[in-house]
Amino acid sequence: MATPTDTTTTDSAEAPDYRPTLFLPQTDFPMKAGLPKREPEILARWSEMDLYARLREARKDAPVFSYHDGPPYANGNLHMGHALNKILKDMVCRSQSLLGRNAAFVPGWDCHGLPIEWKVEEKYRNAGKNKDEVPVLEFRQECRDFAAHWVDVQREEFQRLGVLADWKRPYTTMSNDAEASIVSEFLKFAMSGALYQGSKPVMWSTVEKTALAEAEVEYHDHNSPTIYLAFPVQRSKNVFLSPSMEQRRAHLVIWTTTPWTIPANRAIAYAEHMTYVLVEAGHEGPQGMERKAYVVAEPLLETFLKETGLDKPQIVQTFSGRELEGTVCAHPLRGQGYEFDVPALAGDFVTDEQGTGFVHVAPGHGQDDYILGMKHGIEVPHTVGEDGTYYDHVPLFAGRQVLLPNGKNGDANKTVMEALGATGHLVASGRLQHSYPHSWRSKAPLIFRNTPQWFISMSHEGLRDKALAAIDTVKWYPARGQARIRSMVETRPDWVVSRQRAWGVPLTIFVHKETGEILRDDEVNKRVTDAVAERGCDAWYDTDPQSFLGNDYKADDYDQVMDILDVWFDSGSTHAFVLEGREDQTWPATLYLEGSDQHRGWFQSSLLESCGTRGRAPYDQVVTHGFILDETGKKMSKSGKNAMSPEKIIQQSGAEILRIWVASSDYQNDLVVGPNIIKACTDSYRKLRNTIRFLLGNLAGFEESERVSLEDMKAAPESEGLGLELFVLHRLAELDQLVREGYETYDFTRVFHALTNFCVTELSAFYFDIRKDALYCDAPDSLRRRAARTVMDQVFACLTAWLAPVLSFTMEEAWLSRFPEEDGSVHLRTFPDVPADWKNDDIAARWQRLRQFRRVVTGALEIERREKRIGASLEGAPHVYVEDDAIRAALGDVPLDDLCITSELTVMPAGDTAPADAFRLDDVAGVAVVPVHAEGEKCARCWKILPDVNSVPAHPGTCGRCAGAVSARAGAAE
Template identity: 50%
Template sequence: MADDTPPAAPASETKDWRDTVFLPKTDFPMKAGLPQKEPAILERWQKLGLYQRLREQRADRPKFILHDGPPYANGDMHIGHALNHILKDMVVRTQTLLGKNAPYVPGWDCHGLPIEWKVEEEYRKKKRNKDEVPAEEFRAECRAYAQGWVNTQREQLKRLGINGDWDKPYLTMDFAAEATIVAELMKFAETGQLYRGAKPVMWSPVEKTALAEAEVEYEDVVSTQIDVAFEIVEAPLLPELVGAHAVIWTTTPWTIPVNQALAYGPEVEYVLARFDDMAEGPRTLLVARDLLESFGARIGHPVVVKIGDAAGTVTVLAAFTGDKLAGAVARHPMHALGDFFARPRPLLAGAFVTTDAGTGLVHMAPDHGEDDFALCKANGIEPVFAVDAAGMYRADWAWLGGQGSVINKKFVASDGPICADLREAGALVAASDDFKHSYPHSWRSKAKVIFRCTPQWFIAVDKPIQSPSRLREGLGEGVSADAAVSTSPPPTPPASGRGEEGDTLRNRAMAAIAATRFVPEKGRNRIGAMVEGRPDWVISRQRAWGVPIALFVDRRTGLPLVDAQVNARIVAAFRESGVDAWSEAAMPALLGPERDPADYERVTDILDVWFDSGCTHAFVLESGRWPELSWPADLYLEGSDQHRGWFQSSLLESCGTRGRAPYDAVLTHGFTMDAKGMKMSKSLGNTINPLDLMRDYGADILRLWALSVDFTEDHRIGKEILAGVADQYRKLRNTFRYLLGALDGFEEAERLPVGEWPELERYMLHLVHALDKQLKTAIEAFDFNGYVRLLTDFANEDLSAFFFDIRKDSLYCDAAGDVKRRAYRTMLDVLFHAMTRWAAPVLVFTAEEVWQARFPGEDTSVHFLDWPELPAEAGEDVSARWLAVRGLRERVTEAIEPLRREKVVRSSLEAEVTVTEAPLPEAELAEAFIVAKVSAGDTVTVSRTDYHKCGRCWRLLPEVAEDNGLCARCESVVGEEVAA
């Protein structure tokens, strides 16, 4: 039949056959009403205990462990949260569907600066000074703030249909978690990987703490650039340089007051050039030959490069390679200030010096640069710690003491105090406020950060890892004689084989990266490049809300105390009282009676929150609190920014303590952009709130969007995109509605063995088997947009537009016991059981609604079901023939369409067609094409038939004597009904 229901019979017709047609019947509504229905379904799952019931049912099944990366407990869920958790839920549900025990324990990151910052903001509003509040009280407020947002986000994520252990999530601020974090830190101390040293680190003068690379974002800025002249006072290999000036170029003028040396490239070619027309008179300047022209342009002078030649106001006097500068010494422009500034500034060979920009000479401030620090350290030059935590020069500093802040644009500008003093000293060769470049900022405060040398705690990445016993033998002093391995359970033997003593953390991590599966594969290169080039891990922060670096340092040796009994007492204290256990008053009890507290310094820094989250595998997967979990995880799944964040901190922590990664695979998703491909920003007004989307559309629409995009890349969301997703959903819902209606009253007695099915049903079974394999492949590849596309294309193209379309006539008009109709309804039952299961991980609410519409029960759920078991393959032999039929059907449909537009025919039922090939008997082709007649010919042609229309099935057939009469089939069916 061409339509679902026949129209009313014309008045001239005496018989209405509608009551004899078997129309689909279902209470399942076409209008979804998801925003209203979904909360009730959530409540039902809660009463059912869906998550725990699944754990009980699958306790003996093979495990699949996805370890949840902790979102930060600060603010409402945003679209990134929604995408991330929908993807995680899809992983867990598909693995569950495949028959595994796939638990999901959600968690939250609860310590750190953002929470502390928010609590401090409230203090500032009330004019309270944080430093005057007892530490325990302040931490309690931070804990309460974090818990509040955990509770809020938990309800928001549950609304998405995420199935997890919401009653028992993990929190990094749980006392047991804090104790485990401390125990993990002790493992690094016990194996010699932990040390305290003064190195330049990313420092936020606004937040007054060190930052990790993962806490830094880069933005384009316009900075002041200056060229500064340092007078050369000694040059053993080139005496003619004495009295000349070595010129450096920098975009951080504030580092000049902390300069201690200059660096040159040993293989770089330098020139000594006389600039005659300078404000101060003729000057002889030393710069790299390759940069002479750009330098001259920057200071406004033409330049020639031939020795001895002169043009305009510049003459090149000599050229030589940098190695001739060995032993040369300059003096600081502010040398007249005496003391620090009067010390000689040696010229040092630096392999990092290039001629990409500047002058080919680099000023060295070991307090404020990694290369600077390393080169100066190698030459016996130590940092001076002139810039304090707030970015001010310390009060006793001879130049600009007590002034700053060094990130203040006015302070460092070309007319600011630094440049003014250099200009007065005759050392400022050039200055401008127009240099555009990328610069690091704190992701929280959005303020510029600086490199600042301060005493910090580091985990070494290139130092050979030792066993605790070997460490005691090698160090002796400062390490307890009774020190032993960690108080935590022994680590699982490394599967990579790269956890041996003597490995470095970097080597272990690189080996673990090679052994890990990355989806997409490019993630391997991304994290690999970061780990391969990363510096030592700075793990200390100078804040209050976090896990303390719970170490005692021997005042005589400066080494951390490693003592199993002390460690055990510390861990036990944290397990009992959390971070408040680490106090000055607790020192005697923690050290024990055999140690004098006066001999030890209690470290007061806290741990980098990335170390906290890097330990989650230990206190979640290994703790035993969630017995359904196990270590290592099968999968970590987060955004691509976590290659430098949680993926990496977890990798380093686990490789340092267990010799391998805590995961076997890493799945990465991109970021959600607006409809135009722009990054979402509150300032741009283009953010999309998932809470609003769920109120307007429902969670299933949001889930369908998340699982339809190529999430491995950056992707888009907007009104038009969501409208398309809603239409996609409507078609899927209509498919389920049809299945429910068409299966009304279906019972086992009606089921027909596959061997008795017609070819079309066997062909459809073949397609279902093929789809079954494709969906499993998509799950294995975590190709969820491919999974959804396969499902929707099958529903729209293979079912609605083909199979359902052809067989509606049989469903509506054949006798109840007809073999074709029984085969069709049997196949629909197979489709129902397969499609509801396959759709359940995507449309979690709708699939439940569909299942309950057919199999209602208080104790049942579609989410308890396993992957569908299909009848044995039975249509492969007819697949080629039906592919040909479908191709021919498309050509026939295209040929009919012009006649429909011209109203020669109102529907395909009125058409007669000729075809050039006949994969099936002509009568079966007519049924497949939904036309009146098919015959053979030289071309595909269409004409209007002269047959009359059956008043019951609407087919135009030769045996119908007049319109509204009955065809032979319908006469038989109606006769049977009358007889019955």
């Protein structure tokens, strides 16, 4: 649409300059945001006014929304995952506050554990020093200083994202009060009997020399050796009795990707319901070609024969796995220190997906292996030390290394395979690329290793059952999170809570040297907890144990446990010292929000800790978000060289662009980010800013005396066209419901896209486009202009509140631009109360038809402009044929020239038929347009072409409407 602000000349060359008589937009809200410069200024204002404290005071009597922040590790600069996570949390708390709730945001940091310790060790390694030679208290202090540094760095970086939180009083797991609370929570498990010491296979890092939890493990492709290995059958109850087998011994064949575990083999697992075959074939052994008999699963026979290349195979016998009961084999290395029997045992984990249908069982190197071994009383041997080296007592392989100190493969696999080859029992070998567990910190492969560790029992006092029951009481967003965490808790083993490290909360227990029993004494526990509360966990290291034990026990009778608690126990206990320990928090939390990986991490450790000590989950709702992908669909990571830096995006474009990226993405799935995505977010921001700027410019000087009531709008003659204002109010009522529902269910994407669409297509491209003429050119007391400004005031009030959780900086800037004298903030508001009577479905239906009508007219005029038959839509006075009865009824007395931004518009009489070449749209049946040029002269003020231009001599060059407006404005000025 051409407007009076354009530079086009008018037809009335002698007319005065009427621009001073127009109500052109006035605002100091700039079109160009300059976010990298403006955002820090707003942050400084929030800090100066202590906005967070002001908000807490304003909401002190409001219903509580208890949000608990999951602690990130304090060990480096923020990445895009951090940005996504904390912006989502900020949008939660801001939106809940605007919904009228007291939504405190207490940020926290995880300061213990391997991520920090590894960084400090890295400094030692680079300097050629051995961490184990550094006094433990000195090393712990370095870890503490390292974590404190990164807490400060990350605090500033989180604030730069626009996150409003209690940055003056965050929580850290390394503060004295937090450590004392963690100790207290741990001792509850010790006192209840849930804590026990056992020797089980756990995932072990030979590089970091510690056990790892599942949540500390990631899976990468790994190239492993594979072997088919034959175990000679010694005796059997039910099979291998055919006459042809009397002279040849049968062999059960296993397949494995870890040859180094063969010295730890103590059994073979089979599937009871699987069909097996005994196949006789030629095999190249130490004495040349010889025929042997091998047993494998029938479904895997073809693959087995292909990969082993056995000569002239012949099936001798077929039988069920049940018939293998009682079968006993010899270890392939019998005669070389491995003289024990190897029984065949039924195992429910055996499948026909890969291998031979037999699984080699090493109870010290696998969870399934361990459980099966325990069931049958099988020995759990200790074969590999903490550095990945075979112990001295392991026959043939003492001193050989599974993994080197740098995480690379050692010589164990090769040496074992050579020894097996010499026996003639190694049927075949190969290589396999497969997914394998790695330490998420060192990136080195892990091993399953049998070690003495401390465990929390999942069965003691029904912990597993309590956790499963609690899961079903929680509201999960998305809903699939419930099944995900449930499946993990159903199958998880007992919780390994001990780590062989130095930095963290120690297992503050004493164990009797003779009985191995934990000392359970409330008075001892209180002395320990009090000491930690006063001096932190260093007290466990620098205090004489006797002072903890008191007069009732002798220190010489007890071992003081020096292992460190699993860091997931630390973070799993935060609900105890944050939600229960602070006056601004309540237990349980309304909401936890983290990435989907936390179903096996923080969500689960918090669940187990709370169910074990309080009998229920520490949260009522859980929201999870996905991971970050680049624009090619690859997971974003620093090591992958595809990471984007939030700091760089902020420096170039501003934090608001990151916030738009979060709000516009389906965060419950993996999120894509890259240069093209950021550009699209910048474009969206520009459109939203222009909408706000238009509102501010046209609300300049708005006073309550101008306001038009809803009743007066409804009572106005239809020729005033105020049905348009009623339609916008209806849309505000609809959006109010959508926004509230969206924020209640954390559906930020729905809210953002709905508001963006409203701003761009319904306000800027429709309502504002139509009302520019009235806003700029009508008389100051015009009912139409006053009604438009009244509605725009309501739109401004709603949009600045609705968008504040997302565009926290820009809505603050807009609010202060309009109300600079107020010592307040848009974030101290609540969502405006939208009257129920704004909603009017009849008005909505009518205006939907009017918009269809308008689309056909503007489509016809656009072709006229493109073909240069007119210069602007105001040069048109189209004739419109309306055959659709519903659309014709909707037209009524609505000023259609204003609706379509033409100088005139004629609706042809009912029954007239449109010419064949009239313009039509396929999706709007019954409306056709014939373009016609407007007749008359061009008004020098509004640029409409009308017959009454120059009809008022006092204001030459104007139409009658503009002449009256000029007079009215002049009178108002006097």
